[in-house]
Amino acid sequence: MKVSAIVYTSNTGFTAWYAEQLGQRTGLPVYPLKQAVSQLGAGSRVIYLGWLCAEKIQGLPKALGRFNVAAVCAVGMSRTDIANVEQIAQQNKLKDKPVFYLRGGFNRKKLDLVHRLMIRIASQGIKRSPAGTPAAELMQAFRKGSDWTNAESLTPVQQWLEQDG
Numbered sequence: 001m002k003v004s005a006i007v008y009t010s011n012t013g014f015t016a017w018y019a020e021q022l023g024q025r026t027g028l029p030v031y032p033l034k035q036a037v038s039q040l041g042a043g044s045r046v047i048y049l050g051w052l053c054a055e056k057i058q059g060l061p062k063a064l065g066r067f068n069v070a071a072v073c074a075v076g077m078s079r080t081d082i083a084n085v086e087q088i089a090q091q092n093k094l095k096d097k098p099v100f101y102l103r104g105g106f107n108r109k110k111l112d113l114v115h116r117l118m119i120r121i122a123s124q125g126i127k128r129s130p131a132g133t134p135a136a137e138l139m140q141a142f143r144k145g146s147d148w149t150n151a152e153s154l155t156p157v158q159q160w161l162e163q164d165g
């Protein structure tokens with residue numbers, strides 16, 4: 001059975017953008033998780049995309065409980081050369097599934113109070129980081145926002161879908 005849909009959870013829109021781009025590239029239908037639950041049959045084979053919050057892929061437990069999740073994309077704000085996909089897989093208890101990492105962005109204006117507070121706490125530890133370091137880049141994004149989305153980073157995901165999906 002092939003993957004029949006793309007399902008995602010997005011808070012500020014970056015994961016939604018990747019899901020839509022992947023949909024355009026593959027022709028697969030795209031659903032936010034809530035909608036997928038009501039519109040897709042339980043056990044459907046899907047690829048799941050979720051944003052990272054404190055190292056957890058948001059919506060993943062629900063997606064795993066409802067669908068046959070064939071592969072997972074985690075969308076975060078770490079640089080792609082720094083993000084540790086194996087660690088993300090481990091922290092999210094994804095043993096045997098392919099896991100991909102995509103760099104999203106940061107939009108403070110779209111965050112609710114709880115998430116803003118979490119960022120404020122996280123920024124305490126990095127606000128005096130030397131210029132040019134990854135931490136300083138994150139701090140800059142916390143202050144001014146940033147968009148690192150890049151459709152090219154979907155190429156391995158698309159290839160996996162075409163070959164193994």
Ligand SMILES: Cc1cc2nc3c(=O)[nH]c(=O)nc-3n(C[C@H](O)[C@H](O)[C@H](O)COP(=O)(O)O)c2cc1C
Nearest residue numbers: 010011012013014015051054055076077078104105
């Ligand atoms: C409270 C909070 C915690 C976050 N934790 C992580 C994290 O652990 N790892 C990471 O790479 N990005 C983390 N991020 C960054 C988000 O994953 C990133 O902004 C992502 O692009 C959001 O996607 P969305 O627009 O689909 O919601 C965090 C963001 C917030 C607001």
